[in-house]
Amino acid sequence: MSLAAEAFVSQIAAAEPWPENAALYQPLKDDQILLSDCASSLAVQTYLRMCRLPIRVSYRANAEYMSPSGKVPFIHVGNQVVSELGPIVQFTKAKGHSLSDGLDEVQRAEMKAYMELVNNMLLTAELYIQWCDENTVAEITRPRYSSPYSWPLNHILAYQKQWEVRRKMNAIGWAGKGLAQVYEDVSQCCQALSQRLGIQPYFFNKQPTELDALVFGHLFTILTTQLTNNELSEKIKNYGNLLSFCRRIEQSFFEEHDGDSGTGSSSRFSKSPSLI
Amino acid sequence: MAAPLELYCWKGDWGLPSVDTDCLTVLAYAKFAGAPLKVHKITNPWRSPTGSLPALKTSEEGSVSQPSKIIIHLRKQKYNADYDLSAKEGADTLAFISLLEEKLLPALIYTFWLDSKNYVDVTRRWHAENIPFPLNFYLPNRIHGQQLERLRLVRGDNGLEPGDDVEKELYRDAFECMSLLSQRLGSHKFFFGDSPSSLDAYVFGYLAPLAKAKLPNGKLQQHLNSLDNLRNFCTNILTLYFPSEGRDPPSQKTSSQPEGGDCDNEPNRRRNQVLSVLVALGAMLGYAILTGIVSIQRVQAQGALESSHRHQHQEEEEEEEE
Incomplete structure (x- = not known):
């Protein structure tokens, strides 16, 4: 989206209230979505719930290709389409819904920095594990990613995606890392988050922010997703305060809403043995 | 203590100890931690033990190349600039380094390698003048290609022309990042109190080239210059930890840019002619034998x-x- 258009959009966005029929699009939940997309999608859903903005979740096999930036999830609000958490936060802010207004300048800088930490380490590690670890690719990623397509498109698209991710890993210097090093990085990231959280209920004390939504999205998804082994989730389980943080957000933003949020989230959250 | 560690990095210019962000980071960290390094300032990355710069040659573990790994290695040798940090400050360090990598680095790559004016007038010129023959015909393009690829992949879309939209988007992120850093720094001398830590080294590495290079298209620079505390932060580190570099540039600048460039080229040209004739002869002979x-x-x-x-x-x- 060009900047002029963006400025224009944010202006009209401010004028219109949040519509009832806002929708969030993501890949099929049961047999297509991958760890990283699931985490990003959960982060956005959590953020919108924290803002108390209603959203209907739609599952589409071609969500990735519907998104304006090629990344899922994206939301369709009124006649605008916005993808990824960062722009969505901007968008809701233009509509007058913001979680970070109470923070001072330094806190806001720290919040942004920690959000980049999650993107830079957790998200990249998820991508690495799901596209660069041969076991995971063969057993989970490729079958799931290509499930909506028939032969030969399923192979072509999966290889294309894998090739793209691997080149990205090369460019950012992750290609030389082994799996052990990646787990080590995840652990380091979790330690940093755990230190920052301390004994507070949320990262910036009483009030949840978009950082809490992002962290919850990633940690909860990692904890509740079955991979080829559970080393990744074990890394998080070393940090008790992160676990109780996930449980707290789950309870206060998902369980009470279960009645009206449809079946989507309740079935997912019911099979979360790792948290209870 | 065994022989001192050897560090290979890009040579300096523009009043900086090195022109490369990663090299600057490592050099600054080594100074902060007081690590006695034997520094080789070179202009040919192929002469480094890992084939890329910076590289640290160690006796036990071979050579390491990424700045984060070099810093970890120095830390293992008890050269630790982060010793006084609390656990929370350590976490903040990690977070702000991520912020730099995600938000500022793409804009830096854009400004130095993609913005056509800056690239032709400064970046490519510097590399072409400093990398030894015959690599100076090959390496600048290769590095350019790598940087472009990196930026394209990090942004995750295919169209990457040096155009207004891409530039504005990258610069908006970078402006925000610099403003956040400036707010975080406040009126402190360093990010965590009075002594420098690894975060200071990283921020210095990212910002110093921007502060010192003479770029024809300097939108990023202007923004940095408007943030007084960040600019002072860079000059402070330069004067405190790299005093020799700070003094050199005025004399070097005047002599090396206008005349030095020309008279350097003269002997090279003769050598180039001889070498190209030799290469051509070799190629002809090789072709004759092969066919x-x-x-x-x-x-x-x-x-x-x-x-x-x-x-x-x-x-x-x-x-x-x-």
């Missing part, structure tokens, strides 16, 4: 006597052919 226009026969020892005049004959043939 069989000229053939070289191995002569067995037993047939040496008999072959002596055949050999002569052959040589004549060769000359004719050539």
